[in-house]
Amino acid sequence: MDNNKLNRKRLWSSLALDGINWQSIDLFTFQKHVKSNVLDGIARRCGGFLKELSLKGCENIHDSALRSFTAKCANIEYLSLHKCKRVTDTTCDNLGRHCHKLLTLNLDNCTAITDRSLRSIADGCRMLETLNISWCDNVTDRGIQMLLQGCPLLSTLILKGCEGLTERVFEGVESNLKELRVLNMHQCYVTDITVTCLAEGAHNLQSLNLANCNLISDASLQALAKGCKQLVSVHNHDSLIEMCVKFDPDMLHDSDLTADGRDCINITDSSVICFSMNCPNLANLGLSHCELLTDASITALIANQREILEVLELDNCPNISDAGLSQLKVCPKLRRLDLYDCQNVSKDAVCRFRSQRPGVEVHAYFAPLTPPAAAAHGRQGGPICR
Template structure:
């Protein structure tokens, strides 16, 4: 991308030399306003139409929000540096998601030339290191959102730098940054009290101490994702629930040390919770979910995959206390039976809101459950993989009542009886999507 003139004299000159009718009929300001609605690809195409349009399309004011993910599969450093020079102080939002060739030098140029940037997505920019965050902390004090998901080269030093230079941060994603520990999180929490979103999937060194610091210094937290932070314990979740009353999204999946004490604390303190993901929290029982159902009436999405101790009692409680549930995952909850599904199907959420129900590997579920689900008029998708007691006929009856529903089921090949002489089936019925 070549540099285009942006001053008023050059824009007037370009229009004087261009005789296109549209350029004569519409004022330059209106042209510029129209161009402001175009994406990167459209702007680049318009820049090739004429000299006047080149000036308009490449005007820095049109490049305030840029997402290069669909523009070019592997954007390299020079492109980022050219964009930085063109946009300058105009740039507010930039996504470099998936640009794996980007180096620290390009981000240093970006930080220096675009000091007003507020939202920067560096997801999967694998070659970046602590040098990038150091540059951002020095020059980009207005930064509010930073996505470092998959940038494995950064360490605690990055979070310490950000804490010193970017106090306006409201969103940070450090998922799969395995070198970050509780020390980095503590430094960030102490200096960024406006933090609302903290995401650290797969960060095993983000411990109870780190979560406790977040709870103490960041009371505005609304979204917390600790998936796979396996060293987080009940005491940390209790402090988080107590201090962060605005939580509406909480993911504790794969935090295997947690017990019902965490759910009870959430129930007592986080009344506005709308999403709870606790897959593979195998110590949770009906007791914890009973407390949750009594207090958290705004729940819309729940992932209880592999909460292996829960029974129909949990479904009965949810049916009574959580009328807004739209998405419910009960996969691998092997104690769930048709009776639990019956109670769920008779609930207010089933009648009005339930759209997705996942029941994979629930061995006690039979066609009777599908009969109950016929009353769930908004149900759009049901997952039934490895539900051995579900039949094709049961699915057919469900679809007769709900013709637009998507049912995903798995039917294992039938084992030939001994009298069949070991002959094989003529066709395979595995992995059938009905």
């Protein structure tokens, strides 16, 4: 080998082994093969240069390997331990002791985690902005309260399936919710007490997921109306907020915000009109199976959300008609419109709308005139527009 080739080989080898070139590492693809010695090698090689590490699904990783990692990689800012089920409170103790620059921590499905972990994070990771502890059943109200008190910059909190929490999880820490922008409490024990406490402090909240929280009533929506006027998304594919509530239209006042989700069959036009007037940042709205809605709801959305509306779901709204669909063509940012099983919306109207707004993804279904001999499962039928 000539000297030039040898020098190039040495240069590439040097670059490959230089920790400064390994600031972000994702081992998800190799999860089954990642053992403790791999993490030890990363820690030794990258040291203080490493900023981001994803160990998602690496179930062979345990506390002893992470002890060395946290000591050597103290500048870590993003760490995902999603489904690292051997991880316990010991790892979070070490994160709090060494990793003071941590911004994002994912402990989704780390089922051994308890309040002790949240106390350690609150004590040592005060710059934390995002935390995911979904399905960590051993976390209680006290752990969340310590976290909120110790991490003043926390803006995203994912609590899906945390069954150890009660309705009073935010009681007494309302003043620590002011930076919260995104909250996911899917399948948690949530009542009007929970939402009222949240609304008293989380005035900058933009996204809220209350899917499968069927104990909340209209009082929750009124509390959100008064306290959380920055809500941007009200139900989308990720169900940022999906409320199936015990709704009483007679309780609604003009000044109240109403957050309506799918399958709320008692929602009326007056509700959507008030929602539209009091939520100026509303861009995504799911109203599927709200069977009492008419074109008047669309008229209100056009009047108040015309310039920002992006996603509108109207599946199974039988009183929405061609006239209502036609109004939506003036929304410049509209990118998705769902109209499955809207019996009063015609195929011709959908085709006309698509020709006028070709950039909008329109989901609609029209049954064939003659059913096929062997119908497969799911929605069928020919093309919407030929």
